[in-house]
Amino acid sequence: MTLFQAFIEALESLNSNKLRSGLTILGIVIGVAAVIAMLAIGRGAQDSITGAISGIGTNLLFVFSGNDQANLRNVRPLTIQDAEAIGDPFLAPHVAAVAPFIQSGNVIVSAGGEQARTSLGGVTPEYFKVRNFRVAEGEEINQEHLLGRASVALLGVEVAEKLFGRREGLVGETVRIEGQPFRVIGVMEEKGGSSFGSQDDVVFIPMTTARTRIIRRSTINRVDLILVQAVSARDVPQAAEEVAAILRERHRTEVGADDFTILSQQDFLQTVDTILGVFTTFLGGIAAISLLVGGIGIMNIMLVSVSERTREIGLRKALGARKRDILIQFLTESSLLSLIGGLIGILLGWVIAYIVGQIAAATGNAFTPAVGLDAILLATITSTIIGLFFGIYPANRAANLEPVEALRYE
Amino acid sequence: MAEAVVIAENLTKVYKMGEVEVHALRGLSLQIFKGEVVSIMGPSGSGKSTLMNILGCLDHPTSGRYILDGEEVSHLRDDQLAEIRNRKVGFIFQSFNLLGRQTALANVELPLRYAGVTKGRKERARQSLVAVGLENRLHHKPTELSGGQQQRVAIARALVNNPAIIMADEPTGNLDSKVGQEIMDLLLSLNRERGTTLIIVTHDPKIAAQTQRVIRIRDGVVDDTPEAERAKMEAA
Known part of the structure; x- marks a missing residue:
């Protein structure tokens, strides 16, 4: 009995009970499709988030208050003065620009009868340079606005559209932020979606204005975040060292107990990679469970098939089939079931990943699920191994039937 | 005297059913010669089926010797027995035992497949089917064939490997008497033309009467009581 014959016979046998074979295959199809789609979506998310992080620039440092590494008693908040000290070219020669930032995630902006909930950023002129943000029309927030605590606002395009239904010709309009009037001086360039949420759903006002009129902090000089731009990507480590030294001195921290955190883009990438790696593994793991269930389905159907065909097995043995022949016959059937299921599952998983990508694109979150060759190989090999593994027990049972008993079986 | 194709010496078979031992064969000896047509008869529980299984190499005797076509087979392993069955034994069953999904030709090919024959397999199967008139x-x-035709396919399958013996277990049991007689005629003519050794296990005295020799089994041994005495005993 050659393998080719076994293959043909297995096909004939599966074909003779189409519904049953089909349902068994469906179990594997769902499992494999789930694995492929989950891995693709996980990887797509990873690509798009790391892409977004890379987009913020390789020479940027983020300085936060607080540190989860050290056991701290009194954390001193970051202040405007901290930012000014970091900006001192004698103290920090590798720092090119400093942009302190305060924000409120939830303010109400209104204009005419329209109202929108959005996030508000209090910024200095450096902010636009550091983040590489540009205005589509109008002007950026400048030093004069800052010093004069001017009631001026820059709108993100999404906010502009919500309030005015357009994104052009808005300079000179008035909006109310938390009920206070602000003059629109410009509209930001569209940034597009990011995995952190839309970067266009935002309003910028001068930091001084924000601090005194919108965002009340316990300490008047407190800021939420200091963005530091290093002279070049190569200088990021030195810049970080200088920033740390300045803050340690100003905050009079104990040795090894920094009350602030400095993160570079590299750190973000690493963190996000770790989180998304866990996320993808988790999704893949859940999908793998359904593959396992599919495998048990194969075992179940093969056991039914063996007991239904006991007489046939007896007859084949009487005609000279050895144990090996019967074993191969049933293993071929079970691995064929799972192989067919695996191939259909790969296609289906691909389609699901594609559809998810289309939905994401349609809702403004551009992210492309990536079906990797490794995922395809993994799914094909896994499903065939599942077929073999869950086929072995039933096939072995068939091969070890006593011909006399099997022939007598009703 | 013709060459003995089946030599069984002192065969015993003990089944263990839990604590109880059942002695199905108790030292049975017999010989069957090449080209002979023999019927095996016996009441149920006589050990007839056990004997058939052992002669057909489907089962091992507990002790004793069994030489089939010059080869001692009593102590062979399962897979070796499978090979012996494939080469030397053709089976015909009461319920035909054809593979329902396969054509007559494919059914007849099956023993050749297990024998590893690839060349001329279809042709040999076809010739075998021609020999039984199909x-x-x-x-x-099989579903498109009558009972008699199905049994003919089974006979063709039994013949295809040119076995040393053909074991027929109640070959006419599932057929009406007319068709049954046709099958018997076919088997007998194949024996005449090809010299195939034929062992028929049957309950039916009419079938047994058409064979050259009747072997009666009683209580696990061959019943040697002469025919005249048996008639008397049965009358009494």
């Missing part, structure tokens, strides 16, 4: 039914499936 040249017009090669590509029919």
Whole structure:
């Protein structure tokens, strides 16, 4: 009995009970499709988030208050003065620009009868340079606005559209932020979606204005975040060292107990990679469970098939089939079931990943699920191994039937 | 005297059913010669089926010797027995035992497949079907054939490997008497033409009467009581 014959016979046998074979295959199809789609979506998310992080620039440092590494008693908040000290070219020669930032995630902006909930950023002129943000029309927030605590606002395009239904010709309009009037001086360039949420759903006002009129902090000089731009990507480590030294001195921290955190883009990438790696593994793991269930389905159907065909097995043995022949016959059937299921599952998983990508694109979150060759190989090999593994027990049972008993079986 | 194709010496078979030992064969000896047509009869529980299984190499005797076509087979392993069955034994069953999904031709090919024959397999199967008069039914499936035709396919399958013996277990049991007689005629003519050794296990005295020799089994041994005495005993 050659393998080719076994293959043909297995096909004939599966074909003779189409519904049953089909349902068994469906179990594997769902499992494999789930694995492929989950891995693709996980990887797509990873690509798009790391892409977004890379987009913020390789020479940027983020300085936060607080540190989860050290056991701290009194954390001193970051202040405007901290930012000014970091900006001192004698103290920090590798720092090119400093942009302190305060924000409120939830303010109400209104204009005419329209109202929108959005996030508000209090910024200095450096902010636009550091983040590489540009205005589509109008002007950026400048030093004069800052010093004069001017009631001026820059709108993100999404906010502009919500309030005015357009994104052009808005300079000179008035909006109310938390009920206070602000003059629109410009509209930001569209940034597009990011995995952190839309970067266009935002309003910028001068930091001084924000601090005194919108965002009340316990300490008047407190800021939420200091963005530091290093002279070049190569200088990021030195810049970080200088920033740390300045803050340690100003905050009079104990040795090894920094009350602030400095993160570079590299750190973000690493963190996000770790989180998304866990996320993808988790999704893949859940999908793998359904593959396992599919495998048990194969075992179940093969056991039914063996007991239904006991007489046939007896007859084949009487005609000279050895144990090996019967074993191969049933293993071929079970691995064929799972192989067919695996191939259909790969296609289906691909389609699901594609559809998810289309939905994401349609809702403004551009992210492309990536079906990797490794995922395809993994799914094909896994499903065939599942077929073999869950086929072995039933096939072995068939091969070890006593011909006399099997022939007598009703 | 013709050459003995089946030599069984002192065969015993003990089944363990839990604590109880059942002695199905108790030192049975017999010989069957090449080209002979023999029937095996016996009441149920006599050990007839056990004997058939052992002669057909489907089962091992507990002790004793069994030489089939010059080869000692009593102590062979399962897979070796499978090979012996394939080469030396043709089986005909009461319920035909054809593969329902396969054509007559494919059914007849099956023993050749297990023998590893690849060349001329179809042709040999076809010739075998011609020999049983089914040249017009090669590509029919069993469900499209009458009972008698199905049994003919089974006979063709038994013949295809030119076995040393053909074991027929109640070959006419599932057929009406007319068709049953046709099958018997076919088997007998194959024996005449090809010299195939034929062992028929049967309950039916009419079938047994057509064979050259009747072996009666009683309580696990061959019943040697002469025919005249048996008639008397049965009358009494």
